Amino acid sequence: MNTNAFRGGLALLLALLALLAFSPLQAAKLHDPASPTILLTGSNRGVGLALAQEYAAKGWNVIATCRTPAKAGELQALAAANPKVIVEKLDVTDVRQIGKLAEKYRGVPVDVLFNNAAWLGEPISKQQFGDLDEDMFVEVMKTNVYGPLKLSEAFVDNIAASQQKKIIGMTSGLGSLTLMGRMSRFYYYQMSKAAMNMGMRALRNDLRSRGIIVAIVAPGVVDTDLLTASGFKGERLTPAESAAALHKMVAALTLEDKGIPVNVDGKPIPW
Numbered sequence: 001m002n003t004n005a006f007r008g009g010l011a012l013l014l015a016l017l018a019l020l021a022f023s024p025l026q027a028a029k030l031h032d033p034a035s036p037t038i039l040l041t042g043s044n045r046g047v048g049l050a051l052a053q054e055y056a057a058k059g060w061n062v063i064a065t066c067r068t069p070a071k072a073g074e075l076q077a078l079a080a081a082n083p084k085v086i087v088e089k090l091d092v093t094d095v096r097q098i099g100k101l102a103e104k105y106r107g108v109p110v111d112v113l114f115n116n117a118a119w120l121g122e123p124i125s126k127q128q129f130g131d132l133d134e135d136m137f138v139e140v141m142k143t144n145v146y147g148p149l150k151l152s153e154a155f156v157d158n159i160a161a162s163q164q165k166k167i168i169g170m171t172s173g174l175g176s177l178t179l180m181g182r183m184s185r186f187y188y189y190q191m192s193k194a195a196m197n198m199g200m201r202a203l204r205n206d207l208r209s210r211g212i213i214v215a216i217v218a219p220g221v222v223d224t225d226l227l228t229a230s231g232f233k234g235e236r237l238t239p240a241e242s243a244a245a246l247h248k249m250v251a252a253l254t255l256e257d258k259g260i261p262v263n264v265d266g267k268p269i270p271w
């Protein structure tokens with residue numbers, strides 16, 4: 001091979017490599033574009049898994065995201081049995097992953113973006129006065145506050161392009177000053193849910209003119225790992241009971257709703 005031919009071959013190879021490196025991701029396709037679509041975070045366990053099961057049973061396309069798909073056995077089993085369930089990797093604290101997922105689903109209408117994932121923080125002692133830990137504070141806030149907002153920003157055009165146009169923030173009574181104003185057990189989690197409420201409220205103000213409903217809901221007291229970690233011992237719902245009631249609540253949301261936090265039993269949660 002002479003030098004010119006070698007250089008020509010090399011240039012072609014480099015051009016091909018550049019094309020591969022910068023070509024957009026394979027666009028995602030839903031199994032059934034005629035059905036509504038939900039995008040869920042933290043859907044490998046707890047309420048999130050139950051929501052994935054509930055919406056799948058109701059015939060929705062479910063984009064079920066979780067941090068570690070390889071370890072999400074129950075979710076993978078659901079997806080294996082139902083082609084409308086797609087498992088996607090998403091750590092809500094990783095803005096690059098959020099951007100990559102949004103790029104993959106560009107142009108795909110998403111009826112409901114359900115920001116379910118959250119972190120209580122652990123060990124509990126590190127979020128108590130006298131033993132405050134900055135790293136844990138930042139991680140709880142990124143997971144419970146910034147992640148839902150950033151994901152909403154990344155998917156807003158998908159929501160706007162859908163029929164139902166709903167963004168859900170999952171709150172907790174622990175974020176309520178009125179209910180928990182005397183509690184100091186989970187500083188960061190309590191603060192994060194109060195902040196998330198205000199973030200979703202601000203989002204509501206910005207997106208209302210596009211016909212997008214932003215709602216703040218709480219799942220009730222539910223028998224999950226989070227509840228176990230909190231040390232709560234009282235009565236609780238099963239994740240399936242909570243998810244079924246949440247599904248009904250979300251279905252009934254309208255643009256005229258007041259935008260205040262509402263528990264799964266329909267009772268408003270005072271700010």
Ligand SMILES: NC(=O)c1ccc[n+]([C@@H]2O[C@H](COP(=O)([O-])OP(=O)(O)OC[C@H]3O[C@@H](n4cnc5c(N)ncnc54)[C@H](OP(=O)(O)O)[C@@H]3O)[C@@H](O)[C@H]2O)c1
Nearest residue numbers: 042046047067091092116117118170172221222224225226
């Ligand atoms: N259970 C209750 O009684 C209760 C009460 C009020 C409100 N809530 C709220 O309900 C929602 C669900 O709670 P749960 O009880 O089902 O909690 P859970 O059992 O602890 O599950 C939390 C979920 O969030 C995921 N997650 C945590 N950090 C994440 C991150 N950075 N990126 C993506 N996913 C992340 C977890 O994934 P990994 O498996 O990867 O950790 C898991 O899937 C939360 O918003 C919680 O605050 C629950």
